Amino acid sequence: MTPPPPVTSPxxxxxxxxxxxxxxxxxxxxxxxxxxxxxxxDPAWESSGAATVEEYARWCGHLCGMACLRMALGPGAPSLFALRDDALEYGAYTDHEDDTIQGLVYAPLAKYAEEAHALPATVHRHLTPPQILELLDAGRTVMASVHYEIRNPDREAPGRGGHLVLITSRTPDGNGVHFHNPSGTTPDTRAANLPLTTFERFFAGRGMSFGARR
Ligand SMILES: [Zn+2]
Incomplete structure (x- = not known):
């Protein structure tokens, strides 16, 4: 069987x-x-790089961090599941015998990004919204822990953290964050702009930042 053609991301x-x-x-x-x-x-499951549709279905809900890493790596990055395979080896995920999946763990992921992809990565165990802007101004992207309901920012935040998005720049007005959400349900939530105060309601105050690839 010939592999499916690579999916070009916009x-x-x-x-x-x-x-x-x-x-x-x-x-x-x-x-x-x-x-x-x-x-x-999902008819396009093979484009994820998963070996089987069962593996795809079991893992896709856990791979927000792999999608963020893939975006940070830029065009030509490995498939979602190729990154997952490596992240598993580094211990960023653990696939338990009782069928549960644990992760993402930041420190092994940072080590993997540095060693395998020459992508400078720093873990931020405590991160404030103003510090996010400072990192962006220093030319870094920021993978931030947010609640997945950040795709509905007009509603009350049900919690903070549990999901990862990649903040890539300030908003065009300079005051907020522009970020890519791996589980956005619409084009406007997959590449979103939010005022910092709105983002903060969903933000767990931790994350990881990436520098330019060496
Ligand atoms: Zn963008």
Whole structure:
């Protein structure tokens, strides 16, 4: 069988970094996360690099961090599951015998990004919104821990953390954050702009930043 052609990811018009998702078909995310659609029915699953559709369906909900890393690596980055394979080896995820998946653990992921991809990575165990802007101004991108409901910023935040998005720049007005959300349900939430105070309601105060690839 010939492998599927590589999926070309659109470059974001705002920050010029690829817009990528943790689910193979962006148009199905809404149905998967809110409608109970089994991700195994995603016809594009092979483009994720998963070995089987079962593996894809079991893991895709856990791969927000791999999607962020893939975007930070830029065009030509390995597939989502190629990154997952390596991240597993580094211990950034643990696949337990009782069928649970643990991760993402920041420190091994940072080590992996540095060693395998020459991508400078720093873990920020305590990170404030103003510090995010400082990192952006220093030319870094920031993978931030937020609640997945950040795709509905007009609603109350049900919590903070648990999901990862990649903040790539300030908003065009300079006051907020522009970020790519691996589980955004619409084009406007996959590449989103939010005022810092709105972002903060969903933000767990930790993350990882990436510098320019060496
Ligand atoms: Zn962007």
């Amino acid at each position: 470059l974001c018009p705002t920050c010029h970094i690829p817009i990528q998702t943790q689910f193979a078909s962006p148009d199905l995310i809404e149905q998967i996360v809110y409608g109970g659609l089994d991700p195994a029915s």
